[in-house]
């Protein structure tokens with residue numbers, strides 16, 4: 001057994017399945033590049049057969065990522081597998097991850113298949129996939145709630161057919177650490193050819209134990225791959241969190257005795273990028289990447305840390321990429337310094353035009369805000385989608401009036417399909433008035449299911465980052481906008497959400 005723990009990131013696939021977290025191709029590409037900087041071993045880039053948009057995202061990622069293996073999920077059927085192989089053609093290292101449910105409940109109620117039919121389909125799909133790509137992962141969905149004898153039969157057969165990684169999902173987050181660890185150990189002990197595959201854990205967080213279960217799968221069960229997402233993003237309560245599992249194994253190397261290839265200095269930037277792209281805010285007390293994770297507010301703690309850091313600190317903030325709120329740039333910083341900072345933050349803008357446009361917005365921000373932090377730069381770049389010419393709607397300007405006892409009023413200028421539109425409305429507050437002014441023209445009919453404001457950095461001078469979640473015809477999207485003026489940030493977030501609704505509708509239409 002090796003001493004290396006493989007980190008398989010599924011932010012762009014399982015993470016994206018979280019309602020509202022869907023990402024555009026360009027957003028996924030940007031995150032994939034950051035995952036490569038982080039030195040993630042495997043990037044699950046999407047589910048190629050699920051939509052044209054997902055196919056294109058997997059293909060684009062496969063074409064640019066060189067150091068990580070790029071993987072596509074696929075149901076256990078020839079059509080899905082062929083589509084995944086097609087999307088992965090350009091990859092330096094490609095993996096197909098195929099799955100079929102094996103628990104009695106899923107087989108009977110969801111698949112309406114007998115165990116023998118599932119067994120055959122699993123076997124044939126791995127055989128088919130193995131002829132297209134050398135690196136094949138197989139997952140028995142709801143594996144943890146499957147009958148162990150049947151699971152052993154299926155897994156032995158797929159290893160015989162050439163599966164190189166066997167992943168055991170706790171799909172519904174039902175496991176507890178000791179039992180899950182023992183479950184993996186039992187499978188490995190009972191399956192005669194188990195040593196021909198790498199064993200992997202994939203845990204959901206419904207009972208808050210995804211990280212603990214994954215670590216037990218490693219320690220007790222002998223798994224050597226962990227599937228996880230940045231910030232624990234994922235459906236319902238999310239997936240196992242990459243930053244927590246990685247820092248647990250690194251910090252407690254004395255206990256786990258394993259190496260992880262992750263360059264942890266890029267963790268915080270990855271966390272911010274995912275949060276700003278999806279609009280899923282990171283809770284302040286979140287381990288490793290929460291704003292308070294390294295803050296010592298109590299006098300006793302501060303005193304201790306000043307005398308000797310390790311009195312209260314088990315990890316160093318800078319080792320995971322906290323730059324101690326450094327002021328990185330200001331009004332006088334030039335284009336080169338800006339470009340360099342983008343590079344340091346792992347942001348790759350595709351063209352000179354994009355860099356120029358981001359730099360212009362940086363200058364505009366620096367005129368209004370004396371200190372520009374890394375968070376500001378990342379937010380500014382995320383806003384690219386709002387003002388990009390590719391998008392349906394773009395923010396131009398806003399004025400609003402509010403006074404005690406008066407009905408607030410807003411007048412907004414924005415672009416719709418390249419044309420400037422002016423609209424105005426009253427509302428019960430300036431934000432409400434601004435969004436009503438947009439809606440008066442757009443008439444999307446979307447329902448707002450979430451509105452939240454977050455200060456990007458500490459003070460009132462900070463930019464406000466607004467997330468708006470809209471729901472329309474069964475589609476749920478999050479839009480994010482940032483600006484020192486939270487009314488403007490709200491309008492940008494609303495336009496960004498409308499763009500996402502639009503692009504989702506286009507994707508659905510394109511699939512016919």
Ligand code: KIV
Pocket residue numbers: 014099139140141142169170171172202204
């Ligand atoms: O949770 C799950 O079962 C999955 C599989 C598709 C691997 O995400």
Ligand code: ZN
Pocket residue numbers: 014169171202204
């Ligand atoms: Zn999952």
